[in-house]
Amino acid sequence: MKKQREFRTVRGYQMLNMENKSLTSSMEDYLEMIYRICVRQGYTRISQLADKLNVRPSSVTKIVQKLRKLELIDYEKYGTIRLTKEGKLIGSFLLKRHEIIDKFLKNIGVEETRLKDTEMIEHDVSINTLKNIHFFNEFISSNKDIKERYDIFRAEFDNEIDLIYPI
Numbered sequence: 001m002k003k004q005r006e007f008r009t010v011r012g013y014q015m016l017n018m019e020n021k022s023l024t025s026s027m028e029d030y031l032e033m034i035y036r037i038c039v040r041q042g043y044t045r046i047s048q049l050a051d052k053l054n055v056r057p058s059s060v061t062k063i064v065q066k067l068r069k070l071e072l073i074d075y076e077k078y079g080t081i082r083l084t085k086e087g088k089l090i091g092s093f094l095l096k097r098h099e100i101i102d103k104f105l106k107n108i109g110v111e112e113t114r115l116k117d118t119e120m121i122e123h124d125v126s127i128n129t130l131k132n133i134h135f136f137n138e139f140i141s142s143n144k145d146i147k148e149r150y151d152i153f154r155a156e157f158d159n160e161i162d163l164i165y166p167i
């Protein structure tokens, strides 16, 4: 049941791309945020999005218009923003993708830079890599002993490696 739904959301997204409606990274960020909010309260507003995304309302309006053109949201000026059926499908995929990357980084031991790195990786990761990262996360979840061994291994090496950008 769960697997089927994931497949459908990924496919919905691929179909959107095929129709040449591909979203920019910031459109994806907005749609993901609209989805997060709408899951809880059913709708959102420009002011709430501006607040949550830490941007000016005028920037929000621009992107919201674009999402509306793609028929991913319903929006009337100064009114409420709601997801269309397709918007929900893609929004739920974007949130899922975010969560998979976040969990992966957590599994390999990333803490402070996790949110920032997730925000960078999520937009460019291929469906194939995402699927395999998901399998890896599931594997780690069902093999706690391996995670524990990895954490010990990591802790031992942590002070030995000195990675800096060589310029």
Ligand code: CO
Pocket (backbone or CB within 6 Å): 029, 032, 098, 118, 119, 122
């Ligand atoms: Co995100």
